[in-house]
Amino acid sequence: MIVSANYAADVLVSRGLVGDVVSGFAISRIVAGEAELLTIVLEPETRGRGLSAELLGAHLLSVRRAGGEKLFLEVAADNAPALALYRKAGFEEIGRRKGYYPARNGVPHRDALTMRADLSDLDPTPRYV
DSSP states (O other), X not given: OXXXXXXXXXXXXXXXXXXXXXXXXXXXXXXXXXXXXXXXXEOGGGTTSSHHHHHHHHHHHHHHHTTOSEEEEEEETTOHHHHHHHXXXXXXXXXXXXXXXXXXXXXOOEEEEEEEEEOTTSOOXXXXX
């Protein structure tokens, strides 16, 4: 976890054949107790192993430790894997932005869902293993 000037960032490191490699990361901005998940990324070859849930769970704790009580995000309404991940982590849909994502490569405009998770019940006390 990295916390600096209203940001929280987490990096997921996996053990590779040649050494440790960055498999994913998450970054949020935090202002006055509210946070926005700016991005969460996982290397394509590591998907499907539950690592995104691990990364998101760690990031929720980082945001909470940095003072975030609520975390907001937006996601494409047709992104079923991401929606399942976010809902399982406790996010609830709070709005829809019609045609938010522009059309490209023959895919029409897509809606964005806005979602929120309440982090106030998470224990911000750091745990060391």
